[in-house]
Amino acid sequence: MSDERRGRGAGERPPGDGRRGERQRPQARERSAGHRSEQRPSERARRTDPTRLAAYTAMREIAEGAYANLALPKLLRDKRISGRDAGFATELVYGATRLSGLYDAVIASAAGRPVDKIDANVLDTLRLGAHQLLGMRVPSHAAVDETVALARQVNGAGAAGFVNAVMRRISEREPEEWTDLVTEGVSDPVERLALRTSHPVWIAKALRAALIGHGAAGPTDVEESLTALLESDNAPAKVSLVARPGLSSLDELEDAGAERSGLSPVGATLPDGDPGAIAAIRDGRAAVQDEGSQLLVLALAAAETQGAAAEHERWLDLCAGPGGKAGLLAALAIERRIPFVANEISEHRADLVWQTLAAARAEAVERDTSLKVRHGDGRDLGEVEHGGFSRVLVDAPCTGLGALRRRPEARWRRGPDDVAALAGLQRELLSSGIEATAAGGLVGYATCSPHLNETRFVVSDILKRRDDVELVDARPHFVDASGRELPALGEGPYVQLWPHVHGTDAMFFALLRKR
Template identity: 75%
Template sequence: MSDERRGGRQRPPARGRSAQHRSAQRPAERARRTDPARLTAYTVMREINQGAYANLALPKLLREKRLHGRDAAFATELVYGATRLSGLYDAITTRAAGRPVEQIDPAVLDSIRLGAHQVLGMRVPSHAAVDETVALARQVNGSGAAGFVNAVMRRISERGLDEWLDVVTEGVTDPTEALAIRTSHPLWIVKALRAALIGHGRVAANGVEPELARLLEADNAAAKVSLAARPGLATVAELAASGAVASSTSPVGAVLPDGDPGAIAAVREGRAAVQDEGSQLLALAIATAEVGAGAITGERWLDLCAGPGGKAGLLASIAVQRRIPFVANEVNAHRARLVEQTLSAAVAAAVEAGTTVEVRHGDGRDLGGLTPGAYSRVLIDAPCTGLGALRRRPEARWRRRPQDVAALATLQRELLASGIEATRAGGVIGYATCSPHLNETRFVVQDVLRKRDDVELEDARPLFLDAAGAPLPELGDGPYVQLWPQVHGTDAMFLAVLRKR
């Protein structure tokens, strides 16, 4: 492999690089390898670069490498932080390396991103962060690349984060573009979130900038590990006895301060699950909404787009408690199998209760025509860009493109129309996304309603109650509910509740 391919030929500009940078480490340090936590983080970063998802790849590798406690937490912060902030770190690296990051080998760039996060985003002393990053680069990228990484990392460590932020935004005259750089978000996402804050009535246009900054900063904060106790299968008290803390936001929620959720018996057995509190509240809202008299007799529930099964698991357990048949439908075969796994405890409980929990594999757009008026309660958790869950899905902001919104728009409208068709008179339909983008939320519902006279909007706000049974605050003017991470501490979930006439 050439020096250029390793990122080793073209060094950053002068400043006495050769002798100083070589002598900065003792010979014994040059030969040593990095620690397992950093190596694990690097391995996951490379998997993400190849298309993997952090929330799936990281836990798997942590188990394989038997990393627990502080080491697992350190590796997790490295992966999530370096991935979230890679846009900012790449801008800094461009200045420190004296060339665009596109000219740096991607594997070497991942090593630098991990090092930059330790220097600028964590409490790792600069000298330790530089030395460990060089050791990592020597181990995984080669000795030639290690010299390049050493030079870049020492240049990065010469300034603090605030100074670097000023450097990389110098000359940027558009405040929104500067904010995008400083908060490490693609510009199109920043513009979309700005429009969403205004369009959902969170703030007026003339006061949106401070709230937008708060939202983007919340996107970059590590999300807490939230657990949901599935009613009838587990309790919040059981989760608390396993080390979690009862949520003040969700009646069925708990927060795990540290540790592996998979070590909790209720989670392993599918009686509880890792689930954002906003997602929990949304499922509870659908289960709480009153249905008309004509829809109560022979009641039956449907999750039209159930994969990977979080909301379906909560709804199914409630349906079993009420002895109501429940159907979870998923178009993707692999995700349908995931739904089967996460609903296994509910399926077993349904047998004992004399009811059914069924997982189907099929296109949700067809269900309305195949089973018209068959369900009294329908959830359409539509595929979306996921812009409301960027703190949990660190790679999503870099993979999504503006054209994805338009590509999903038709699908979202077709799924909502199908869900309405599948609902009987007096029944309730919930349209949900984990994105606040106006083209995925309000505009979808409004477009579908304009073409129909058999369905009407309900006010969803009274359905959102916290753990104490009090109305969740700051839900806006309605009838929709849009949650926000900087306000509610949840993902930015959207819900519209409709009723079939």
């Protein structure tokens, strides 16, 4: 299940700090954010600037298991780093992390030794330096000098000499030259593309299979589609907002500087600024949420129920933590005066759901509607009252391969074994969701991964085991802000969204009806 609680600048490049231009005339450029031009050479020789130091500290925390979207904002707040400097640090950390696979190959070539022979702390320093040289608009001399200063400060004088030699070697070639150099000996085209785009090979192959399996790429354009998909994982994701119906409005978000989404009827995007500064978001009446997540919740709410389920509407979010989809689903339910239950197995995440639904809970009281947050295992709900729920969302825990652009460290932490480990849980949760559904009711199965073993294969296995459910074509319920059905959703009846096609996370959605 993807983390919907996103802050500003998830990999967002600061204004004016795009791809590097002509390195041969660095004196004609302004110094990048985070490089203190007022420092004397002797000062730079001793210490680097606070922005790069914060980036390094975040890299070390990520290496120890922290999440970039949680660790970095806290560091920036603690160090009182904001504005362009905060954007510079964010791009440093996100870029150096997501592209570390490619950068490690470059560093190994420039250093003349495998990266596993380089101290992990020094390697993080070199990754930050490599990203400044190869992925950001930082003059070569500034990138080299500041990285050496950082190494001297955090790795020691001996390491600084090594870093200086490697950085100067990296600065001798353009980014494209380095990419060609480190991939020239890789014969397999998918493996070569995986290295070029800095993805583990197993992920590249799994995404290739998903593109074919979901009908998003034919035999003649699969490599082109795969390239576009992998490149989209390395592009900073926009900051998407949702106005929770009945609690906030798109007009309110527009007044706060957001722009209406053309994709989601309840969505907006924030070109710049801190979403936490928007009153509706602080109050929980609106939230930061990917448009793909918005669309699948709207689809579940829009599809028609039948029989007993239609007569007595009750909604359930079976895996609600940390509360993003639950927030939108609850708002829709309360607006219609429909009882809503959010279930979460983790006590901590259940607390997050409770906090996320604060505004919805207050509105439920005003409308005399039931809203509950339940802490328990979604696989064991016990006896369900009133014959079951009319709509159940099963947003199953998954590998998160569809949200790699938002979570730069995720691609390096997951492995093929994770897919197998989650398979049983996903099937159990979907079965439990069906059990909790009233006759004629709907179950929406969702993952933020397009992996076939987490999507189509899970649903098809359940359909083989049970004769009390049937698939419903979900595609007609995915409509844009103008009410038009979204294109390129796949062959159906499933829906698969893609970052390189729709601009959303790669969300999968299947709609099932209880007979």
